[in-house]
Structures are given as C-alpha cells and as structure tokens.
Amino acid sequence: SQQGEEDPQALSIQEGENATMNCSYKTSINNLQWYRQNSGRGLVHLILIRSNEREKHSGRLRVTLDTSKKSSSLLITASRAADTASYFCATDARRGAQKLVFGQGTRLTINP
Amino acid sequence: EPEVTQTPSHQVTQMGQEVILRCVPISNHLYFYWYRQILGQKVEFLVSFYNNEISEKSEIFDDQFSVERPDGSNFTLKIRSTKLEDSAMYFCASRPFADTQYFGPGTRLTVL
Numbered sequence: 466s467q468q469g470e471e472d473p474q475a476l477s478i479q480e481g482e483n484a485t486m487n488c489s490y491k492t493s494i495n496n497l498q499w500y501r502q503n504s505g506r507g508l509v510h511l512i513l514i515r516s517n518e519r520e521k522h523s524g525r526l527r528v529t530l531d532t533s534k535k536s537s538s539l540l541i542t543a544s545r546a547a548d549t550a551s552y553f554c555a556t557d558a559r560r561g562a563q564k565l566v567f568g569q570g571t572r573l574t575i576n577p
Numbered sequence: 578e579p580e581v582t583q584t585p586s587h588q589v590t591q592m593g594q595e596v597i598l599r600c601v602p603i604s605n606h607l608y609f610y611w612y613r614q615i616l617g618q619k620v621e622f623l624v625s626f627y628n629n630e631i632s633e634k635s636e637i638f639d640d641q642f643s644v645e646r647p648d649g650s651n652f653t654l655k656i657r658s659t660k661l662e663d664s665a666m667y668f669c670a671s672r673p674f675a676d677t678q679y680f681g682p683g684t685r686l687t688v689l
C-alpha cells in the first residue's frame with residue numbers, strides 16, 4: 466500500500482537557517498500535499514504539488530517532486546521560531562474521493 | 578477566510594458509551610472526511626463522504642462507526658460503543674471540487 470515517509474524524523478536548526486524535509490512514497494500518486502501541525506493542534510495546509518509538476522513555491526516554501534524516485538522535499542528558507550512544528554506529507558493515489566495517506570512527519574525545532 | 582470547525586474540542590467518555598463528534602465543513606465544499614491521529618502516530622484516514630453517501634472507508638471504520646450529514650451544514654462521526662483504543666484526535670476535513678483538503682482543529686477524544 467502507498468505510504469508517505471518523512472526524513473528526518475526530527476530536525477533542529479538555528480533561526481535563519483534553511484530546513485529541508487524529505488518524503489518518500491511507494492505507489493503512483495495524483496498529487497502530494499504538505500501540512501504543518503503545531504503541537505496538539507490541527508493540520509494546516511501548506512502546499513499541493515501535482516504529479517505532473519516538478520517544483521512549486523509559496524512564500525518561503527519550496528517543494529519539489531521527483532516521481533521517478535517517488536520522493537518530495539519541502540524547503541523552508543530563512544526559518545523563524547514560529548516555524549517550529551511537525552510537518553507531514555500526504556499523498557493520494559487517485560482522482561475522486563481522494564483519501565490522503567500521511568507519513569509519520571518531521572518534528573522541526575527552530576532555536577532562537 | 579472560511580474554516581472547518583469542530584466541536585467539542587475535547588470529549589471525555591467512559592468505555593462503552595456513545596459519542597458524536599461534530600464538524601461544520603466549509604460551505605460549498607463537496608467532499609467530507611474524517612481522519613484520526615492516535616498520540617504520537619500518523620494521521621489515518623477513516624472515511625470519505627460525497628453526495629450523501631460514504632465513498633470510501635478504511636478497515637478502522639467498522640460497524641461501531643457511522644457518519645451523517647443531517648442537514649446542509651453539519652457532518653458528524655458517531656462511535657456507538659467506545660473502546661480505550663478509540664482515544665485519539667479526530668480531524669474532520671472538507672474540500673471543494675479541487676484537490677486541497679482543509680482540516681478542522683480536531684476533537685481530542687479520551688476514553689476512560
């Protein structure tokens with residue numbers, strides 16, 4: 466079954482540095498989405514990249530998708546303390562109802 | 578900006594009791610979902626709902642679970658006889674015809 470797995474599981478960097486998180490999956494996808502979750506809170510949608518796209522930007526976020534390697538990366542540039550959260554990739558395999566399959570997430574800590 | 582809302586934010590119940598978790602999706606969205614996240618684990622898909630019927634459900638979504646859209650705004654998840662292992666954060670999500678799923682803040686269910 467398809468599965469998103471993030472790497473690393475935890476990442477701690479200094480404020481101002483860039484943070485890169487990776488996600489791998491196993492089956493063909495329709496699109497891949499990245500979400501942020503602050504501790505004990507809801508999931509905030511960050512960005513969606515379709516299977517026919519290779520790169521997408523939104524503010525300080527840059528997402529890449531390599532369907533040949535079945536992997537994606539999320540880059541957060543010029544990190545801020547407020548970026549401290551868990552980041553999840555979620556994939557869906559087909560059009561229509563589109564259940565999302567989430568990875569375990571990367572816990573990102575930005576140190577001031 | 579429209580948001581998915583969920584009530585209550587925290588529900589404590591005794592094992593064997595019935596609970597109803599409530600969600601108000603974003604108006605004009607067409608697809609509705611329930612997911613859950615056991616503490617420290619992945620977000621897991623439970624069920625998707627479209628055109629007033631279940632379109633897909635996971636193996637977690639057994640006969641103890643049911644969903645309903647009783648009117649034009651609410652979307653509910655009922656657990657008939659709660660078990661200890663049902664303790665989790667339950668997220669409602671909705672989406673329009675496009676692909677992005679928007680999540681609510683979640684209901685933390687604690688079964689004692």
